[in-house]
Amino acid sequence: MTGDLRRPKGIGAISLTLGGIASGFIAATCCALPMLLASAGIGSAWLVGIAVPAAPYRLWFVAFGVISLVAGGILLARQQARAARCGADGRCVPTALRAATLVGLVVGGVLLWLGYRYA
Template identity: 45%
Template structure:
């Protein structure tokens, strides 16, 4: 009986584990742009923080609000889907796509923050 190979094929390259993180960051940025016009300044003023620094971002993002809403929703949904498909690093074999617990947790926090910003931007604009 031939031996069973224990290592992955040396000619195949392992897939990098950055898709969900990049999509989450893109969705978070787009949701921040949407929320910067009305919802985020209202939320910051309620907390007693200044929101004057958001005026430049709001002026740039206001004409593109519907596009930013669609892109944020799409990127956050795709990032959540890729994060859900990833396996935790403890159950992964060498050469497969795995998620380190720190990266997975930070991506999950980014997804939740993006969702909150998206909802705030949609409701208050």
């Protein structure tokens, strides 16, 4: 019965990854994200409402994003090790959850790099 009441596996890594993506998005709103959206043919005027209030805190968002993504990567590595111990199918930590976390870490890292590089 206690197994049903426990928190789902991988929720910490997903939460940290989403925090890193959000921080990277906010850090990239001033310069990099409008350039990327414009090159894709998507309007970016709506980003002004986010970019202007967030501009003085951009480095704090980058720092928070880096910490979140590193912690999410550490938790993902722990999940990979747990899945390897579970057996060939890795049922204790679903493969889709680990793959989604890895994709989120990459997206968050790219957004953070763009936000730091082009700010």
